[in-house]
Amino acid sequence: xxxxxxxxxxxxxxxxxxxxxxxxxxxxxxxxxxxxxxxxxxxxxxxxxxxxxxxxxxxxxxxxxxxxxxxxxxxxxxxxxxxxxxxxxxxxxxxxxxxxxxxxxxxxxxxxxx
Amino acid sequence: xxxxxxxxxxxxxxxxxxxxxxxxxxxxxxxxxxxxxxxxxxxxxxxxxxxxxxxxxxxxxxxxxxxxxxxxxxxxxxxxxxxxxxxxxxxxxxxxxxxxxxxxxxxxxxxxx
Numbered sequence: 001x002x003x004x005x006x007x008x009x010x011x012x013x014x015x016x017x018x019x020x021x022x023x024x025x026x027x028x029x030x031x032x033x034x035x036x037x038x039x040x041x042x043x044x045x046x047x048x049x050x051x052x053x054x055x056x057x058x059x060x061x062x063x064x065x066x067x068x069x070x071x072x073x074x075x076x077x078x079x080x081x082x083x084x085x086x087x088x089x090x091x092x093x094x095x096x097x098x099x100x101x102x103x104x105x106x107x108x109x110x111x112x113x114x
Numbered sequence: 115x116x117x118x119x120x121x122x123x124x125x126x127x128x129x130x131x132x133x134x135x136x137x138x139x140x141x142x143x144x145x146x147x148x149x150x151x152x153x154x155x156x157x158x159x160x161x162x163x164x165x166x167x168x169x170x171x172x173x174x175x176x177x178x179x180x181x182x183x184x185x186x187x188x189x190x191x192x193x194x195x196x197x198x199x200x201x202x203x204x205x206x207x208x209x210x211x212x213x214x215x216x217x218x219x220x221x222x223x224x225x226x227x
Contacts, residue, residue, distance in 0.1 A: 043218030104157040
């Protein structure tokens with residue numbers, strides 16, 4: 001049972017346009033949501049996060065929106081750049097036995113076309 | 115200066131062998147994790163250690179045994195390797211606390227023949 005889902009395995013966007021990556025979740029007990037970016041042959045690197053008590057968090061070109069009623073979050077990248085081409089993982093955290101447990105989606109491969 | 119390092123980066127071995135993967139972090143974090151990314155690219159948590167104590171064990175076969183000699187190290191030992199163990203294994207660390215960002219190692223690509 002996948003609690004965090006990224007239904008689009010891939011996305012292509014023209015340079016300079018907006019990239020929108022989507023993520024759905026099922027567990028209303030998640031308290032933080034995070035986005036990670038992964039290049040080939042490297043580990044995921046943290047991009048941006050949002051607390052479940054907020055609906056928007058912005059960091060430069062990256063904005064994450066959270067819609068708790070729909071159990072949906074999205075990552076907006078604007079403007080998109082070729083260096084943004086990577087796999088993006090959505091993750092959600094919940095407290096288990098006093099520590100944070102992270103559940104990841106399957107990733108969306110973003111390709112930004114020059 | 116690498117934050118989370120893993121060795122080896124690549125591991126090719128025969129079925130039935132025993133192998134270990136080492137992980138070290140120099141970030142002063144108190145929590146470390148092992149993840150497995152399978153052929154479907156699904157990144158799934160296996161274990162979590164907090165201050166050398168096992169906190170999360172996600173129904174992983176007992177052929178997998180993590181060992182944390184100190185807060186900065188979390189090693190993964192795998193006995194009697196099977197074909198299905200072929201995957202990329204990522205180590206990660208984080209501070210405790212809300213939304214604690216995880217820092218990942220570069221991954222160990224394990225291929226069991």
